[in-house]
Amino acid sequence: MKRRKWVKIASFVVLGLLAIPVIAVLYLVLSPDYLVLVVRSESMKPTFNMGDVIVLREYEGGDIEPGEIIAFEEQGFTITHRLVSSEGGVIRTKGDAVEDVDQWELQSSQVRGTYLFKIPYLGYVAKFLRSKVGALLLILAAVAFLAGLIVSELTGSRRTAEGGDGEGEPVEQEIRKREREHKQRWV
Numbered sequence: 001m002k003r004r005k006w007v008k009i010a011s012f013v014v015l016g017l018l019a020i021p022v023i024a025v026l027y028l029v030l031s032p033d034y035l036v037l038v039v040r041s042e043s044m045k046p047t048f049n050m051g052d053v054i055v056l057r058e059y060e061g062g063d064i065e066p067g068e069i070i071a072f073e074e075q076g077f078t079i080t081h082r083l084v085s086s087e088g089g090v091i092r093t094k095g096d097a098v099e100d101v102d103q104w105e106l107q108s109s110q111v112r113g114t115y116l117f118k119i120p121y122l123g124y125v126a127k128f129l130r131s132k133v134g135a136l137l138l139i140l141a142a143v144a145f146l147a148g149l150i151v152s153e154l155t156g157s158r159r160t161a162e163g164g165d166g167e168g169e170p171v172e173q174e175i176r177k178r179e180r181e182h183k184q185r186w187v
Contacts, residue, residue, distance in 0.1 A: 033058050035071060035113040037078060038123035043095030044069075044080060053122040054080060056113030064091070064108075069115035074104050078112060 028034045035056040039048045047069070048054060056071050064070060064083055070093065071080045081093035084101055091106040128134040 028055055034116075035078075037071060037080060038126060039080070039118075040123075041095075043097050044082070045097040047082075047096050048080070048118060049120065051121045051124040051127075053119040053126070055116045055118070056080075057116055059108075059111045059113050061108065064111065064114065071112045071115075072106055072110045073112060074106065074110065080115070 025036075029036050035058060037054050037056065039050055039052045039054060042050060054071075059070070064086055066083050066085055068083045069080060070083050070091075071078055072091075072093070073079075079093075081095050081102060084092045084094050086092075089107060091108065091111065092101050093106065094101045129138055
């Protein structure tokens with residue numbers, strides 16, 4: 001009896017702990033105040049590796065200091081590099097893995113966000129889950145989880161109905177008790 005109760009409590013704690021990062025990531029992805037990007041090149045190595053997920057705060061104007069990492073639009077792509085200089089409204093950047101400053105000159109209107117933090121290699125997981133095999137495995141895992149919950153509930157109900165593990169009264173006794181209470185009200 002006590003063991004089953006502790007297992008139930010432990011499972012709720014584990015599910016709660018797993019839910020926290022999922023909710024946090026969903027908040028960041030869905031919030032208009034943040035950008036969530038997957039690193040797809042080696043240009044910012046060692047700061048970022050391919051497959052890292054980076055979170056940036058939406059840029060709303062203002063000063064950006066040299067050394068800050070920014071995401072910007074250039075030639076139809078979102079690029080994340082380190083700010084080298086910002087003079088006279090012209091912004092220059094470079095990747096950490098590259099010796100030379102980038103060839104383009106940016107305007108502040110092209111800046112999308114400033115770097116906050118990274119989640120190493122999470123992008124590979126996201127890429128896998130977007131594949132056919134990953135999506136299928138995700139669906140199968142969800143179905144297996146739900147099936148496990150249903151089986152657990154059914155076997156738990158049967159044990160209680162049979163008077164099994166002593167968690168609560170057996171179902172038949174509960175029904176008789178309610179019938180007696182109902183008759184007493186109407187007598």
